[in-house]
Amino acid sequence: MDSREMYNATNHLTPLITWDKDWIHFGTENEIMLDSVEKIIEDHLSDKNLLFIHERTTSRQYERKEIIDIIKPILGKENFQLWTISMDKAIQFNRIGVLHLGQKKGNGE
Numbered sequence: 447m448d449s450r451e452m453y454n455a456t457n458h459l460t461p462l463i464t465w466d467k468d469w470i471h472f473g474t475e476n477e478i479m480l481d482s483v484e485k486i487i488e489d490h491l492s493d494k495n496l497l498f499i500h501e502r503t504t505s506r507q508y509e510r511k512e513i514i515d516i517i518k519p520i521l522g523k524e525n526f527q528l529w530t531i532s533m534d535k536a537i538q539f540n541r542i543g544v545l546h547l548g549q550k551k552g553n554g555e
Contacts, residue, residue, distance in 0.1 A: 449503050452507075453499055471543060473522060525540055536549070
C-alpha cells in the first residue's frame with residue numbers, strides 16, 4: 447500500500463474506531479515523556495510493523511523498533527496516528543501533547 451492509500455484507508459476506518467474517553471498527556475517541547483510514549487505504543491500496538499499515518503505523502507509502514515526515531519521529532523508538534531497492520535487498533539497523537547487510544551468496534555469490547 448502506498449502513502450496515499452494508507453492515509454485514505456485509515457481516514458475511512460477512523461469512524462469505526464472506539465476511542466478511550468480519556469486523552470493521555472505525554473508533554474510538549476522539552477517535556478516529552480518519551481518512556482511513557484514507548485510503553486503505551488508497546489502495550490497497545492503489539493505488531494512487529496506499524497503504520498505511521500501523517501499526511502497523504504508521508505505515511506508509511508515502519509518496523510516497531512524504528513517508530514520512536516520517526517515520531518520523536520514531531521511529538522507534541524504535529525498531529526499523526528499509529529495503526530496496527532491489521533488496522534484494528536490505533537493511537538492518535540495530537541500536537542498539543544496528548545494521545546488517544548482506540549480499537550475497532552467489536553474488537554475486545
